[in-house]
Amino acid sequence: MEHIELFFKSIFIDNMVFATFLGMCSYLAVSKKVSTAVGLGAAVIFVMAITVPLNWLLDQYILQEGALSWLGEEYAAYDLSFLSFIMFIATIATMVQLVEIIVEKFAPELYNSLGIFLPLIAVNCAILGGSLFMQSREIASLDLAFNYGVSSGIGFFLAILTIAAIREKIRYSNIPAPLRGLGITFIITGLMAIGFMSFGGMLTGGDEPETKEETSRVIPSKNNTIEVSKEEASKLANNEKEIIE
Template structure:
């Protein structure tokens, strides 16, 4: 249940585009055609699915304060958290280079259509944001980190796919000249963000369990003297 909840929240509630507005450069530039958006979205899913769990391992066993205790007691006090950005970006750049090689090999047309934006995934703030959110939210297990990476990638994929489909349709619409291009795209993005916010009330869990009422037991007087004291107390009150 925990995995499903995190997966759905990372797609709809904590969507990289609509909740935190990360990865907007690629979102706006590569969303003119659905085919191009699908290719870039799939690449983002792959990179996030690989880099988030890898960076989780780096954070747990190398970067956190005391993470090096597995090397021995002498290393238990080491704190390498200042290297987080460098290590995370190095992991992301390696995976993006791998994606670039694979896409160029098996789909040259997609590689040419993506152009400079494919290698720019390495500096896409949505990719780095996935690892940093994983670290700041202290995701406890490798499995949850993997689920969070995949869910975040799918959320970004849905966002760019939806805006690409809409932008293909509005080419034939009578959009006011002042709003053509990025103007109407930003307006649609804001409306889509409002729509995704509606999922917040559906995935935040149910009502809290009812609190148990405490009952106080009153012991009955054991003898006549106790009964007289109890009666006197009631009279005085």
Template sequence: MEHIELFFKSIFIDNMVFATFLGMCSYLAVSKKVATAVGLGAAVIFVLAVTVPLNWLLDQYILQEGALSWLGAEYAQYDLSFLSFIMFIATIATMVQLVEIIVEKFSPALYNSLGIFLPLIAVNCAILGGSLFMQSREIPSLGLALTYGVASGIGWFLAILAIAAIREKIRYSSVPPALRGLGITFITTGLMAIGFMSFGGMLTGGDEPVTEKPKVEANIEKKEVKKAAKEIVAENTNIKLVEE
């Protein structure tokens, strides 16, 4: 259940593009054609699916304070968290080089169409953001880290695929001259972000059972009411006598 919830939240609610606006440079530059967007989106899914679990292992067994305790008690006091950025980027760069070699070998046309944006995945903030969000949210297990990496990649893939399909149709539409190009693309992205964020009401809340608060009823006996009424009447009578 936890894996399913994290999977759908990472795709729709915490979408890398529509919720945190990470990876916008590639999102805008490589979304003119659906075929190119599919190729880059698949590469992002692969890189996130591999780097997030690897960086989780690095964080758990090397970088965190006391993570080196498995080497011995004398290493338990070390804290290498200041190396997180360097280690994460090194892992990402290695995986991107692997993806670049695979794409160039098996799909030269896609490699040429992606151009400089394929090696730039190494500095894509969405890729690094996946590992940093994994670290900041303190994902407890390797399986959840893998789920988060795959789901985040799928979310980015859906975002660039959707905008690429829309931009292909917009070419044949009568867009006002002032909004042509990036203008209408930004507006469309904002509308899509609203649509994706609307899933938050479906995937959050409702997990805790609703408990009704006990109703407090005021049970006052008739005698006490009469007594209180007599005291009020007596006080009023005394006030009148004093005034007279």
């Protein structure tokens, strides 16, 4: 249940683009065509699926205070958390270079269409944000970190794919001149953010079942008192009334 909740919350409610507005540069620049948006979105999913678990391992076994205890008791007091940014960025840059080599080898047309924005994934704040959010939310296990990386990448993929499809359609629409270009794109992005955030009511769960507090009545006896439930007390009261009448 925890994996499913994290998966859908990362895609819809905590979407990197619509909730935190990270990665807006590539989101706006590469979303003019669906084909390029699909390529960049797939690359982001791949990079986040690899870097978030790797950075989780770095955080758990190297960077946190006491994480180096596995090397010996003399290293247990070390705290290397100040190196988080450098280590995370180094991991991300390495994976982006790997993605760039793979795309250039197997999809040269996509590589040319993405242009400078493919290597710029290394400095995409959405990629770094995934690792930093993983750290701040204290994700407890490696599989949850992988889940969070994949779902956050899928959230970015859906965002850029949706806006690319809309931008291709609105080319043929009669948009007022002051809103053409980025103006209408920002308006659509805001409306999409509202739509994605509306999933919050579906994923937060229902209200907790109401618990009825049963009052009790103390019945005195010769030696001690007997505590009975509310229903039994009402029955006894009715019997007393019948006897009195």
